[in-house]
Amino acid sequence: MGKRPVSAEFVFATAQYESGDWDSAPLLPANIIDTIARYTEIAVAPTGVIVPLSDDRMLRYPLLYLTGHLPVRFSDAERRNVRLFVERGGMLFVDDHNHDIDGTFHKTATQEITRTVGPLIELPNDHQLYSAFFKFDGPPTTSHELNGWGDNLVHKHLLAVMRGGRIAVLYSSKDYSSEWNYHPDSKRFMSIDNTRFAVNVVVYALSA
Amino acid sequence: MNAFARLRAARFALATGIVLRALAWGAVAAITVVVGVALVDVVVPLSLEIRARILGLAVAAGIATIAALAWRDRSVLSAERVALWLEERFPSLEYALVTAVEAGDERFVAGASTDRWISTAQRRAVASLRAPLSALVAATIIILILPSGAVARVRSPRAGDSLDRAGTSRAGRGNRLSPLVAEVAPPAYTGQASTTIDEPADVRALAGSRVTLRGRGSGDGILMVASGDTLQPGTRDDRWSVPFTVGSRPMAVRLSDGTDARIIAVEPIADNAPVVTLVTPPHDSVFRAPVGRIALTADASDDIGLAIGAFEYIVSSGEGETFTFRSGTIGAKRLDAKTATLSASIRLDSLALKPGDILHLRAVARDANDISGPGVGTSETRAIRIARAGEYDSIAVEAAAPSDAEKGMISQRMLIMLAEALQQKRPRLARDTVVRESHSIAADQKKLRRTVGDIVFTRLGGNPSAEETNDEENPQLAKSMTELLARADSATNQSTDPVDFQGGEAPVVAVNKPLLEAYNAMWDAAVNLEQGEPDRALPHMRAALAAIQKARQAERLYLRGAPLPVVIDIDKARLKGKDKGSSSARRSLTVSDSAATARAARFAKIVELSSRDPRAVVDSLLLLRIDALTDAPTFAAALSDAVAALRAGKSDAATSALARARRALAGPAIVQDSLGRWGNAP
Numbered sequence: 057m058g059k060r061p062v063s064a065e066f067v068f069a070t071a072q073y074e075s076g077d078w079d080s081a082p083l084l085p086a087n088i089i090d091t092i093a094r095y096t097e098i099a100v101a102p103t104g105v106i107v108p109l110s111d112d113r114m115l116r117y118p119l120l121y122l123t124g125h126l127p128v129r130f131s132d133a134e135r136r137n138v139r140l141f142v143e144r145g146g147m148l149f150v151d152d153h154n155h156d157i158d159g160t161f162h163k164t165a166t167q168e169i170t171r172t173v174g175p176l177i178e179l180p181n182d183h184q185l186y187s188a189f190f191k192f193d194g195p196p197t198t199s200h201e202l203n204g205w206g207d208n209l210v211h212k213h214l215l216a217v218m219r220g221g222r223i224a225v226l227y228s229s230k231d232y233s234s235e236w237n238y239h240p241d242s243k244r245f246m247s248i249d250n251t252r253f254a255v256n257v258v259v260y261a262l263s264a
Numbered sequence: 265m266n267a268f269a270r271l272r273a274a275r276f277a278l279a280t281g282i283v284l285r286a287l288a289w290g291a292v293a294a295i296t297v298v299v300g301v302a303l304v305d306v307v308v309p310l311s312l313e314i315r316a317r318i319l320g321l322a323v324a325a326g327i328a329t330i331a332a333l334a335w336r337d338r339s340v341l342s343a344e345r346v347a348l349w350l351e352e353r354f355p356s357l358e359y360a361l362v363t364a365v366e367a368g369d370e371r372f373v374a375g376a377s378t379d380r381w382i383s384t385a386q387r388r389a390v391a392s393l394r395a396p397l398s399a400l401v402a403a404t405i406i407i408l409i410l411p412s413g414a415v416a417r418v419r420s421p422r423a424g425d426s427l428d429r430a431g432t433s434r435a436g437r438g439n440r441l442s443p444l445v446a447e448v449a450p451p452a453y454t455g456q457a458s459t460t461i462d463e464p465a466d467v468r469a470l471a472g473s474r475v476t477l478r479g480r481g482s483g484d485g486i487l488m489v490a491s492g493d494t495l496q497p498g499t500r501d502d503r504w505s506v507p508f509t510v511g512s513r514p515m516a517v518r519l520s521d522g523t524d525a526r527i528i529a530v531e532p533i534a535d536n537a538p539v540v541t542l543v544t545p546p547h548d549s550v551f552r553a554p555v556g557r558i559a560l561t562a563d564a565s566d567d568i569g570l571a572i573g574a575f576e577y578i579v580s581s582g583e584g585e586t587f588t589f590r591s592g593t594i595g596a597k598r599l600d601a602k603t604a605t606l607s608a609s610i611r612l613d614s615l616a617l618k619p620g621d622i623l624h625l626r627a628v629a630r631d632a633n634d635i636s637g638p639g640v641g642t643s644e645t646r647a648i649r650i651a652r653a654g655e656y657d658s659i660a661v662e663a664a665a666p667s668d669a670e671k672g673m674i675s676q677r678m679l680i681m682l683a684e685a686l687q688q689k690r691p692r693l694a695r696d697t698v699v700r701e702s703h704s705i706a707a708d709q710k711k712l713r714r715t716v717g718d719i720v721f722t723r724l725g726g727n728p729s730a731e732e733t734n735d736e737e738n739p740q741l742a743k744s745m746t747e748l749l750a751r752a753d754s755a756t757n758q759s760t761d762p763v764d765f766q767g768g769e770a771p772v773v774a775v776n777k778p779l780l781e782a783y784n785a786m787w788d789a790a791v792n793l794e795q796g797e798p799d800r801a802l803p804h805m806r807a808a809l810a811a812i813q814k815a816r817q818a819e820r821l822y823l824r825g826a827p828l829p830v831v832i833d834i835d836k837a838r839l840k841g842k843d844k845g846s847s848s849a850r851r852s853l854t855v856s857d858s859a860a861t862a863r864a865a866r867f868a869k870i871v872e873l874s875s876r877d878p879r880a881v882v883d884s885l886l887l888l889r890i891d892a893l894t895d896a897p898t899f900a901a902a903l904s905d906a907v908a909a910l911r912a913g914k915s916d917a918a919t920s921a922l923a924r925a926r927r928a929l930a931g932p933a934i935v936q937d938s939l940g941r942w943g944n945a946p
Binding site for chain 1: 578580587589591622624626642644645647830831832833834837838858859
């Protein structure tokens with residue numbers, strides 16, 4: 057296996073971290089890639105990659121997706137790389153697969169993000185992210201929020217760590233990891249593609 | 265009293281006078297140095313460092329003077345020279361005294377009058393003291409004339425005594441902002457002593473420190489602006505003072521008094537959070553049953569001091585989408601040191617763990633920072649999982665038996681010890697004995713290598729027994745060995761990527777890489793041992809141990825780790841047949857440079873200003889430095905050097921520092937190996 061060159065095409069990268077089940081949404085990457093291909097002309101790689109946060113190669117990707125159910129505790133190497141990643145202009149998209157505001161993932165992940173990158177703030181619902189491609193009035197709700205699963209809350213905002221006016225870390229308690237974790241072929245059964253917001257996340261990450 | 269006794273008494277009187285005169289001149293020399301420096305200090309303020317050395321210089325001058333005078337007049341110890349001195353004063357002796365001393369016969373001066381010898385010598389001794397004593401009186405008068413505190417600044421110099429200096433310079437007269445002293449009191453929790461800075465331009469202090477600026481005269485009309493707040497100093501004993509607290513961000517403190525103004529850069533030093541390392545358990549593990557006790561040990565350290573340390577645990581239960589959590593703290597301990605070792609133990613039985621549960625353990629330490637903290641440091645987290653019944657066949661969780669890799673590590677360590685012992689006693693052994701014992705170790709090394717080979721073979725999908733009876737005489741098995749070595753070389757030498765599911769290397773090879781390294785190293789070690797060269801074998805043996813250790817630490821298998829290989833057909837998703845043109849122009853992300861641009865513009869203006877108003881340039885550079893401290897420390901450091909050089913009037917050094925600042929601002933050179941896709945080239 058040779059070294060992967062810095063690619064001219066967008067590669068969806070899933071962050072692997074030591075402490076938890078980083079692979080809890082295995083179908084999500086393919087689904088997002090399919091969505092990017094459907095709606096945009098962005099050159100996109102047909103498969104995603106899994107990249108350890110402790111590996112310097114994580115710095116090659118402009119967007120990293122991180123999810124899980126279990127406690128998030130970065131190792132020193134992971135923390136150092138995440139800090140570097142954000143300083144270099146990368147965007148870390150963290151989604152709580154528990155969709156539980158009092159859950160351990162939420163507590164530990166927000167604690168770890170605060171410690172590593174900075175404090176999370178509520179992202180205004182008129183932020184550029186929500187109009188980067190499709191127009192949204194805020195973060196789209198998920199079926200898991202609406203059916204009362206998790207913390208019984210419909211979260212009105214996403215959280216973010218801002219750096220130089222751009223989103224460095226996007227944190228979601230919406231559980232998009234469950235909402236988007238299905239085979240892309242199943243989209244044909246949907247009246248509205250619920251992964252469209254992922255296009256905004258990717259476009260924002262590539263252009264902000 | 266006979267003549268010789270009177271001669272000795274006269275000599276004693278003369279010697280006493282000489283010693284006292286030397287001491288007096290020595291004192292005059294020392295005081296003159298002190299007074300001279302005090303006079304200079306009145307005109308031109310001397311630094312604390314120079315003044316601290318003056319006292320030593322004064323003592324040295326005094327001692328040198330005493331020594332020189334004593335050496336010059338050492339002839340007073342000679343009876344002949346004293347006798348000659350008396351002959352000069354009493355010509356009637358007609359050299360009878362000198363002759364008596366040289367002959368040692370007192371009878372030569374039997375008839376001489378000896379009554380006035382001693383009194384003459386005493387008068388001479390007293391007369392010799394007049395000059396030094398007069399000089400001493402003159403020096404004392406000068407000391408009394410000098411302004412109050414002038415001598416004290418030289419005699420007992422200390423930081424902050426610039427307020428005591430009697431200034432005569434035109435610049436200092438009437439300017440209440442000079443001299444200026446900053447007294448820095450660190451936060452109480454640090455237990456550190458206060459420090460004082462004369463004429464502060466930069467103040468570096470722990471966040472939360474209390475800084476008091478002091479100056480001479482009344483505080484009426486003086487204003488201090490810090491962090492948007494305006495304060496007026498208080499006055500006491502003809503000294504004004506104004507306190508402020510060091511925040512968490514750099515700031516500029518501006519003092520103004522009519523047309524006089526000063527800017528002080530305040531750079532906070534952050535109290536770092538404790539650093540915590542979990543020593544035991546050393547790695548994650550899987551237990552077959554939730555029984556027994558786990559020893560917990562952690563090392564903690566802090567730059568100021570630790571306050572509390574403890575271990576935290578979280579028990580996560582469940583699977584899939586349903587998880588529940590419990591958490592708690594154990595082994596909490598009050599600490600009062602910069603470093604500490606935490607220890608505790610946790611009984612798995614008491615946690616009511618069920619199969620599939622995961623126990624997350626970490627150590628936490630807090631410092632005593634009650635200003636911006638407490639700073640909390642945490643160790644890495646260890647995960648202890650209780651195996652489910654269905655996993656018993658797939659994971660080795662025998663209660664006490666170490667895994668194969670661990671057994672290998674123990675054995676390798678034993679082999680290293682044996683080889684080291686053999687190497688140590690090698691000079692005393694016959695060559696045959698060395699070779700025999702080395703062969704014995706080589707045999708064990710080969711057995712261990714086969715065991716490691718089995719593990720690797722099994723994981724690579726090969727036949728474990730193929731390596732079991734490896735022998736060079738069996739070509740079929742040698743082929744297996746060749747194959748294994750080829751795979752080992754391939755994995756350990758040619759590829760450097762540990763995990764990348766997009767590459768050509770199977771993940772299982774990547775997982776086995778440390779063991780393959782160990783296998784290679786063991787091979788080399790065994791060859792050297794068979795040649796009776798344990799010293800050459802030892803580096804390979806240690807490399808093998810390190811590789812096994814790496815495998816033991818790194819091996820972490822996620823049973824659900826491999827996502828389904830879904831490959832998106834991009835053309836299909838884009839509805840094949842559509843002319844998609846070229847993809848959107850993309851550029852790599854760079855950190856927003858608006859701040860850097862603004863900073864560069866400010867810097868350019870300041871440099872432009874340098875020819876017209878150098879004083880304003882210093883203040884402007886200070887302010888720019890404060891802004892840049894957080895984001896551009898290299899640039900800020902260069903500005904600090906430039907300010908120091910400008911203040912010292914060193915034009916060349918200032919130019920050099922400003923050039924460095926400009927380079928730091930511009931950042932590293934950007935090298936592109938090709939034209940950009942949307943470049944402006946025709």
